[in-house]
Amino acid sequence: MSFYGLVDGSDASLRTYLNALSGVDQIGADARASMLATRSIKTASKRWAIDMAISMVDLTTLEGADTPGKVQALCTKAVRPDPTDSTVPSVGAVCVYNDMVGVARKHLDLIGGSHVGVAAVSTAFPSGRASMPVKIQDTADALNAGASEIDMVIDRGAFLSGDYITVFNEIVQIRELCGDRAHLKVIFETGELVTYDNVRKASFLAMAAGADFIKTSTGKVAPAATAPVVLVMLEAVRDFYSMTQTRIGVKPAGGIRNTKDAIKQLVLVNETAGPAWLTPSLFRIGASALLNDLLMQRMKMDNGYYASPAYVTID
Amino acid sequence: MKFDYAPAPESRSIVSIKPKYGHFIDGKFVAGRKHFPAINPATEEILSQIALAGVAEVDAAVKAARKAYTITWSKMSGRERGKYLFRIARIMQERSREFAVLETLDNGKPIRESRDVDIPLAAAHFFYHAGWADKLEYAGLGTSTKPHGVAGQIIPWNFPLLMLAWKVAPALATGNTVVLKPAENTSLTALLFAEVCQQAELPAGVVNIVTGNGSTGALIVNHPGIDKIAFTGSTEVGKIIARAVAPTQKSVTLELGGKAANIIFEDAAIDEAIEGIVNGVFFNQGHVCCAGSRLILQESVADEVIEKLKRRMGLIRVGDPMDKNTDLGAINSKEQLLKIRELSATGDTEGAQRWSAPCDLPKKGFWFAPTIFTGVTQAHRIAREEIFGPVLSVLTFRTPQEAIDKANNTPFGLSAGIWSEKGSRILWASQQLRAGVIWSNTFNKFDPTSPFGGYKESGWGREGGRHGLSAYLKGVGHE
Numbered sequence: 001m002s003f004y005g006l007v008d009g010s011d012a013s014l015r016t017y018l019n020a021l022s023g024v025d026q027i028g029a030d031a032r033a034s035m036l037a038t039r040s041i042k043t044a045s046k047r048w049a050i051d052m053a054i055s056m057v058d059l060t061t062l063e064g065a066d067t068p069g070k071v072q073a074l075c076t077k078a079v080r081p082d083p084t085d086s087t088v089p090s091v092g093a094v095c096v097y098n099d100m101v102g103v104a105r106k107h108l109d110l111i112g113g114s115h116v117g118v119a120a121v122s123t124a125f126p127s128g129r130a131s132m133p134v135k136i137q138d139t140a141d142a143l144n145a146g147a148s149e150i151d152m153v154i155d156r157g158a159f160l161s162g163d164y165i166t167v168f169n170e171i172v173q174i175r176e177l178c179g180d181r182a183h184l185k186v187i188f189e190t191g192e193l194v195t196y197d198n199v200r201k202a203s204f205l206a207m208a209a210g211a212d213f214i215k216t217s218t219g220k221v222a223p224a225a226t227a228p229v230v231l232v233m234l235e236a237v238r239d240f241y242s243m244t245q246t247r248i249g250v251k252p253a254g255g256i257r258n259t260k261d262a263i264k265q266l267v268l269v270n271e272t273a274g275p276a277w278l279t280p281s282l283f284r285i286g287a288s289a290l291l292n293d294l295l296m297q298r299m300k301m302d303n304g305y306y307a308s309p310a311y312v313t314i315d
Numbered sequence: 316m317k318f319d320y321a322p323a324p325e326s327r328s329i330v331s332i333k334p335k336y337g338h339f340i341d342g343k344f345v346a347g348r349k350h351f352p353a354i355n356p357a358t359e360e361i362l363s364q365i366a367l368a369g370v371a372e373v374d375a376a377v378k379a380a381r382k383a384y385t386i387t388w389s390k391m392s393g394r395e396r397g398k399y400l401f402r403i404a405r406i407m408q409e410r411s412r413e414f415a416v417l418e419t420l421d422n423g424k425p426i427r428e429s430r431d432v433d434i435p436l437a438a439a440h441f442f443y444h445a446g447w448a449d450k451l452e453y454a455g456l457g458t459s460t461k462p463h464g465v466a467g468q469i470i471p472w473n474f475p476l477l478m479l480a481w482k483v484a485p486a487l488a489t490g491n492t493v494v495l496k497p498a499e500n501t502s503l504t505a506l507l508f509a510e511v512c513q514q515a516e517l518p519a520g521v522v523n524i525v526t527g528n529g530s531t532g533a534l535i536v537n538h539p540g541i542d543k544i545a546f547t548g549s550t551e552v553g554k555i556i557a558r559a560v561a562p563t564q565k566s567v568t569l570e571l572g573g574k575a576a577n578i579i580f581e582d583a584a585i586d587e588a589i590e591g592i593v594n595g596v597f598f599n600q601g602h603v604c605c606a607g608s609r610l611i612l613q614e615s616v617a618d619e620v621i622e623k624l625k626r627r628m629g630l631i632r633v634g635d636p637m638d639k640n641t642d643l644g645a646i647n648s649k650e651q652l653l654k655i656r657e658l659s660a661t662g663d664t665e666g667a668q669r670w671s672a673p674c675d676l677p678k679k680g681f682w683f684a685p686t687i688f689t690g691v692t693q694a695h696r697i698a699r700e701e702i703f704g705p706v707l708s709v710l711t712f713r714t715p716q717e718a719i720d721k722a723n724n725t726p727f728g729l730s731a732g733i734w735s736e737k738g739s740r741i742l743w744a745s746q747q748l749r750a751g752v753i754w755s756n757t758f759n760k761f762d763p764t765s766p767f768g769g770y771k772e773s774g775w776g777r778e779g780g781r782h783g784l785s786a787y788l789k790g791v792g793h794e
Contacts, residue, residue, distance in 0.1 A: 023736045025756050028587025038427060040323035040639040052316065235586050270318040271630050278316040 004244045006208045011165040024196035024232055033227035039267045050298050053262040058119055058286045060095040071100045072107045073315045079113035082295050092280040093117035098142035105146035119149035126218035128153040139174055143181050150178050151185040156192045168209045175210035185213035190229045191221040199229055203236035213249035224254025234272035253286025259297040323639040325426045330417045335364040338372050339509035341379035342519025356423035357636050357645035357680040365502045368525035376523035377540040380465040380492040383520030388492050393449035400445030402515040407438040419636045421503040423645030424599055426637050437480035443763035444488035454781050460788040462490035464542035467535040471548045472498035472647050473602040479505055481778050482545050489787040492521045499528040500648050550772050568776030568786045572701040573729030576722030577607030581615045583734035589623050595758035597685050601705040605730035607758050610709045611718050617711050628672040628685050646681040655683050655704030662688045662697040719747040728770030732758045
């Protein structure tokens with residue numbers, strides 16, 4: 001693999017590459033994110049942003065209690081989020097554990113949702129604490145069951161101990177396994193990496209290793225997709241594009257529960273990575289409760305009043 | 316996909332602007348004789364007619380201030396004075412939207428800045444100084460401090476209410492009474508503040524506000540009934556004032572111009588430094604005496620920083636100051652716009668490379684696109700003179716010492732910025748820089764607890780903090 005010519009796969013070259021990154025000033029990054037959060041998005045631009053956000057949702061269920069019935073219900077919602085309004089776009093993908101991939105793919109295809117992807121969380125999600133053969137088998141299972149997107153977790157223990165090459169090699173191996181069959185999203189669990197310097201480092205590491213998307217969190221650890229963390233990741237994909245002419249996607253996940261939060265994310269994208277990233281193929285929002293709030297706000301904008309929650313489906 | 320932000324204008328219905336204003340003397344509004352227009356610089360709309368104070372008005376204001384000082388204010392305990400200041404601060408907070416809208420209409424600055432910076436900070440200054448009023452003996456300035464008496468205060472148009480707060484709050488906290496003249500172009504929030512003084516039942520004559528132009532200011536400076544002069548404005552006018560008060564017993568503080576160096580070392584956090592550069596020079600349209608108007612860049616990162624800076628400047632939203640998403644508003648006046656254009660033109664003729672962010676400027680009003688000049692050297696006028704607009708001059712350096720030498724090579728010395736992730740370098744550089752305020756890894760941060768003021772031709776004395784109190788007390792300040 002060429003790794004965009006940035007590294008040669010050796011520990012030394014990876015360290016040189018990562019050490020060349022500029023630091024992140026935490027206070028400055030927080031200030032920029034909170035300034036962008038003051039953008040006032042109203043009327044036509046709000047309506048546009050709601051539909052864009054819906055199409056970017058990775059509708060997620062990651063519970064021990066997931067059953068085929070639950071997953072099928074989620075798939076139905078993913079294809080037609082509002083059964084009474086066919087102008088509502090489908091979401092980007094459904095996101096499930098690997099044993100539910102087959103169920104999801106089959107049901108989506110059955111109900112005319114072949115355009116909706118199936119993302120499988122992988123590599124011993126959410127902790128990433130397993131041997132590499134187990135992680136490979138985990139991913140292979142999902143791919144064989146029809147996953148079109150793999151959301152792998154990095155080994156945070158290795159990362160925090162400075163063993164970047166292990167993290168890098170794991171991503172490279174999963175990337176090779178995915179081949180042309182699936183997009184690879186790399187989850188950092190930024191709540192465990194803690195510093196913005198680490199978030200930037202992880203971003204550049206994952207991108208060089210072949211990630212198609214970089215993703216904040218599993219949704220199992222708080223804090224998750226905070227605005228400054230997403231800002232730092234969006235700066236990383238922007239700069240990586242300048243270096244390689246390749247656009248890497250970003251997926252915040254965890255903690256984005258309402259329309260206001262989602263629109264703030266879109267503003268961050270617009271004013272950081274730029275409008276080229278305002279597409280579901282380069283920006284996704286991992287969420288479950290968010291979709292219903294987007295639908296409520298959409299109805300409010302079209303009808304002029306808030307409908308009873310009974311008009312939005314629960315899944 | 317293009318994400319257009321629909322217009323999000325703040326409503327102006329919260330403020331009622333009278334067609335004509337007088338002066339605020341001895342607790343009452345008194346009619347003016349001559350008037351001049353207050354203009355909204357974003358639309359050229361005439362907002363109101365402002366009175367021009369002459370000898371009689373200034374005299375009446377000084378007399379009222381003297382009477383209030385002698386009869387009430389100097390007799391009152393610090394605790395009581397503090398109560399009035401707390402009351403004023405609270406009313407300012409309660410009426411903050413009104414102040415913000417009025418400030419934006421009159422000054423041209425974006426509502427986001429008047430709402431999030433000017434007004435909250437102005438209230439914070441009153442809260443801070445209210446706390447000092449009964450604790451002056453413990454400020455480390457001696458146990459028998461005395462106020463000067465009547466303070467004449469002349470403030471600029473760039474932060475009209477905030478500069479009023481910087482002047483009025485410490486003066487009142489220390490027991491002085493005030494004759495204040497807002498800038499000719501921006502009197503409206505000062506006149507609203509006069510209403511707040513009435514609402515707070517501040518004793519008559521403690522705060523007097525006379526409006527007018529430079530001639531009114533000269534009357535205040537030269538009035539024999541005034542004990543202390545506080546001025547914020549240009550170095551040019553500051554020198555005139557210094558000459559005028561030199562043969563008198565008046566005490567004086569001056570807050571003058573600047574040409575701040577914003578130094579970016581190669582080990583800086585670049586993305587945040589870009590934000591700091593933008594905030595440093597484009598905040599408030601660059602109408603900031605401490606603006607980081609000279610970017611001093613280490614050559615090894617110069618190309619990267621300039622490329623990123625240009626991209627970032629392209630995102631600055633220029634336009635209607637009342638729109639909540641506007642980042643850069645209108646230039647405050649036609650005269651200022653002409654001055655910015657003239658000085659920028661010398662950048663072209665002296666061989667620097669101009670680049671302006673592509674943006675559609677409104678047809679009416681006074682506008683200037685965010686602009687940088689690269690290839691600037693110490694010998695360029697745009698590297699030496701204060702432009703007071705959204706124009707950045709970019710210079711480069713090779714070694715840390717060269718950065719310091721260039722930064723200090725100016726008659727000004729108000730502020731400076733240092734960007735580095737290396738703590739020892741920040742401490743070293745801040746010891747070398749000859750500037751009153753030094754920010755590291757941030758810029759244009761203001762706080763009432765922090766003294767602000769200049770070295771060299773950037774001014775005399777400090778405002779804010781414990782040091783700022785001394786300017787309003789006899790025997791401890793710059794006399």
